[in-house]
Amino acid sequence: MDNKLENALENCITLIRNREEGIDDCLARYPNLRKSLEPLLRAALAVDEVLPEISPSMEFKKSFGAKLDAMVEDKRKKFVLPRKASRKRIPPCVSAAATKCFNNGVCNCLYLCCLRCGNDGCIRQQSSRQLTLPGKESS
Amino acid sequence: MKDKELLKLVKQAKNYDSKAFGLLYEQFVSKVYNYIYYRTGSFIEAEDLTAQTFLKAFDAIGKFDGQKASFPTWLIRIANNLTIDYFRLKGRRPEVPIEYACENCDDCNLEETVLINAMSDRVKGLISGLTDEQQQVMILKFNLHFTNNEIAKAMGKTEGSIKSLQHRALSKIRKILEEEDG
Known part of the structure; x- marks a missing residue:
């Protein structure tokens, strides 16, 4: 054509x-x-x-619609709600403590690096500061 | 429903929003049902395969890409694949053995039932002589009112081949009508 x-x-x-x-x-x-x-x-x-438009029976529409609705809700409970809930469960004070702990961990790592790689002047200076006890500062 | 609203609903349905999925179901259940009914010619199979289409759509909605196809086109593609599987399992070629609508069921619209019954023989006469693909084009075009572009996407073909299928189908029907007129 x-x-x-x-x-x-x-x-x-x-x-x-x-x-x-x-x-x-x-x-x-x-x-x-x-x-x-x-x-x-x-x-x-x-x-x-x-080819006129025909309608499915109301019984089918309602019963299958309800079944589908229940399935969607079930999947939502399984996949969407747990993710949201786990995010909400951590209170701010715990989160702050965790951050502090992480930062301390980083400091400790740096300190251990200083002990091992003592040749680096910059790191030695930092490590010596951490090792010095109060009242016994080196001259 | 506007495209923008539809995409918003699909986005919500992807997050398992039951209200959004319910609205999509309400909006498209009749289209899917009509398509399958005219392909299989059976009310029972139409209900069963319509249900399967929405279950598949629900499982795969995360993969739906609005850039590639519209939501109704995507749904019809699922329905079409299920219909093909159904015919494969039955071991026969689709031939539109249109079933007569029940006359005693409580929830049937009487006017609609009479109309469907009157049309059933006519459908058989005009559509059953077409090939499977020609039938699909006729149903998508004249029952679901899809554009040629939408039909092409639903059937995984080019618009050119849809035009050609439509032309051959209408030419066959024209011959049937001419024979009827004598």
């Missing part, structure tokens, strides 16, 4: 479906294509008539 005919068919189907135009009005828009457009358009409208 060439593009002109295809586009004319699409346009006519839309216009007739939206009740903006009747079949003859639409065919009048395309006098050059009328001969090939008319039988295709009549065939399209015949198919449109034999």
